Amino acid sequence: MTPGVKAVVGLIVGITLARLLWQWVTGTALPWIGDHPWRTGFACLGLVLLTATLIDRPGRGGRQLIYGEDVVSDxxxxxxxxxxxxxxxxxTPTAFEEACAELLVxxxxxxxxxxxxAGDLGADVVAWDDESRxxxxxxxxxxxxxxxxEVQTFNGTARPEHKAHHPIMIGLSGFTQPATDFAARHGIILLGRPEPKRWAHGNHLYTIIETEASE
Incomplete structure (x- = not known):
């Protein structure tokens, strides 16, 4: 039902119900209903349609959330x-680390x-997948x-100290080409600006990693 039709039906239903209420208060509701069967029936039908619309509405999606340049449907x-x-x-850097932990959850x-x-030896956030990696x-x-x-320093601790199966560096402003080249040689996963954006917008982290690896 379009908004315009809803408004018209709602107006008619409201007027009719208000009149029914007034007739009920004055004790003449039943005679009025008998004298106006079509109007009463139309009001009841409109009330049923509006009720069905309201009941159905919470179950529908369609709300759009705007995140930066992207439109994300929920x-x-x-x-x-x-x-x-x-x-x-x-x-803040600490809040950013907390946000990354929340996205993993x-x-x-x-x-x-x-x-x-202090003393984290390069590990800001840790987690395990369902295969204990x-x-x-x-x-x-x-x-x-x-x-x-920075990538070299992380490479020196991620696996030897933290036993990482997936050592991942996230850089909101991306990485230099030498950093990218070093990471590729040593199996360090880099998520520059495009990848954190997709992750923040709702993509699963493994989907992003697999996409990056295939490119």
């Missing part, structure tokens, strides 16, 4: 955690938690691209 998963890129950019990873801080994330909330030196 028809299937209205409560799925998402972030706008500008929200992530405005966070959203994706179904187990025991996801922030562990970053450990993910170790280092989250770089930089305004510049992450350089090769």
């Amino acid at each position: 028809d299937e998963e209205p409560d799925r955690l998402t972030y706008r890129m500008r929200e992530l950019a405005a966070m 959203r994706d179904g990873f187990l025991h996801a938690r922030r562990v970053g801080g 450990k993910l170790v994330l280092q989250c770089k909330h930089y305004v510049r691209p992450v350089g090769s030196k």
Whole structure:
């Protein structure tokens, strides 16, 4: 039912019901119904249609959420955690690490938690997938691209110290070409600006990693 039709039906139903209520108060409701069967029937039909519309409405999707330049539909998963890129950019480094842990929880990873801080040896967030493979994330909330030196440092601790099956670096501002080249040689997963954006907008982390690996 279109909004215009709903408005007309609602107006007629409202007027008719108001008159019925007044007739009921004055004790003449039943005679009035007998004198106006078509109007009463139409009001009842309109009331049924409006009620059905209201009952059906919560079960429908279609609400659109705007995240940056993208439009993300929540028809299937209205409560799925998402972030706008500008929200992530405005966070403190600690809050950004917490957001990454929350996104891992959203994706179904187990025991996801922030562990970053003094003496973390390069691990900001850790989690495990359903096959007991450990993910170790280092989250770089930089305004510049992450350089090769940072990737080399992470490479020195992710597997030897943290036993990472998937060592992952996230750089909101991307990575330099030397950093990308080093990561490719040593099996470090880099998620530059496009990948964190897709992750924040609702894509599963493994889907993003697999897509990146196939490109």
